[in-house]
Amino acid sequence: MPRLEPDARARPSFLRDAFPLSRADAGRIFLVALVVRVAYLALVYRGPASLFTDDSRVYQSLATEIASGCHSLGCAMDISVTRAPLYPMFLAGVQALFGPAPIWAVAIQVGVDSASCVLVAWLAGLVDRRLAFLAGLVACIDLNLITNAGLILTESLFMAPFIASMIAALLYIERPSAPRALAAGAFVGLALLVRSVLMFFLPILLIALALAAWRRRIGPARAVRDLVLVTAATLVFVAPIVIHNARSYGRLAFVNQGGEHALLWVAPAAYEFVRGVPFADGQKEMRARLDAALAELHLEALPRNPFAASAIQERVASRALFELGLAGIARAWLDGAAINLLAPALVSVPTVSHLPRPHFYATAGRNMLDKVANFARAAGGSLFFWLMVPAVLLTLACRAIELWALLRTGRPGGLPLAPTLYLAAIAGYIVMITGPVAGVGYRIELEPFLAILLASGLLRLWRRGDGSTSRA
DSSP, X not given: OGGGSOOSSOOOOTTSSSOOSOHHHHHHHHHHHHHHHHHHHHHHXXXXXXXXXXXXXXXXXXXXXXHHHOOSHHHHXXXXXTSOSHHHHHHHHHHHHHOSOTHHHHHXXXXXXXXXXXXXXXXXXXXXXXXXXXXXXXXXXXXHHHHHHTSXXXXXXXXXXXXXXXXXXXXXXXXXXXXXXXXXXXXXHHHHHHOGGGTTOHHHHHHHHHHHHHHTTOOHHXXXXXXXXXXXXXXXXXXXXXXXXXXXXXXXXXXXXXXXXXXXXXXXXXXXXXXXXXXXXXXXXXXXXXXXXXXXXXXXXXXXXXXXXXXXXXXXXXXXXXXXXXXXXXXXXXXXXXXXXXXXGGGGSHHHHTXXXXXXXXXXXXXXXXXXXXXXXXXXXXXXXXXXXXXXHHHHHHHHHHHHHHHTTTSTTSOOHHHHHHHHHHXXXXXXXXXXXXXGGGGGGGHHHHHHHHHHHHHHHHHXXXXXXXXX
């Protein structure tokens, strides 16, 4: 495997060159990713309905409304107030150019996602140059990335700027400069326009860059300048939306999606993992609590102001969560993280997910392990079950290799400490934001880091197998 070890020299400073791949290797990764994704679409495409999930219909509806009645950016912001606006606007633009068939949007997503595989290779090369090509190939066959590229969902358009922001941050960590600070902030802002999951991420980025400036002995004035640039570059993307919402709804807020998500997904999932309350019953209880809260406020229904409505829902969900105590909340979050990390991506492939099978949220359980066991028993003997068995085993094997690579961070032959800690901090942030809500799609932001860890572990196994030394 000569491409895994491009030269025999000791590992150089992992950012000696800004781009650790040759143009030929970057082109190969893009081409492999594109072929794999087109082949996947050819296998699963069964008409427009096969490109949709429940969330897909929300985005398509918003896009249709924007395309049919909007002639200004403010109008588009009003329509997509429950979601970050860029993806509905992207769908509306595709509809205007190519017509309403969703396959055109998916075709563009496939191209963008193939380019994201090159970005994963770039990111991996910045951590350790030996990993660039292998991590790019891992991303090419990452079923979670492939599946989301083939659906009307935000993930594919989000991942490109998200990975680019990590690349810029690692560039800054190794060699601080104003352009790299600007790029790190700008790509976070651009990613925020696609998905609101990074809404609370800026402090983590600022802390990482501040530590990098201190580690590189950058003067206080220059370090502060760079942090201001990061902040300004992020806010320039989201400020127009926040200002629009402040003028229209009286709230300095980005989107109003958090209230409903917290009330009907986060709190019921936590109650199920901690108290064994079936998810559907938990949702009924949260709705009843919301009705009681509205009665206390002398309201017959949620306010028409979407942000005021979201604030009430968030308060009700927060009270319910705090009743579980800090230990209960921690347990629910850990259970959700375990399921999201260990669930095989195969479950999200439409042709598999539509097979006769039990549904995880509808499966009761006294706790997380009991719920998973009941789900497996209910699926036993079905085609879905026999597809899941090897998929689960493969996922567990990958996670074991990734954990091994992570535990060797900072050791001879392992991943370097500073960039790996930053990527691990991002992974921790995503786990905290996702909480107990289970679903393969909720770990997609972790896939670049997982690809790097898997590539590192596989490379080390290869070197052990052929007797090579593991020391760089």
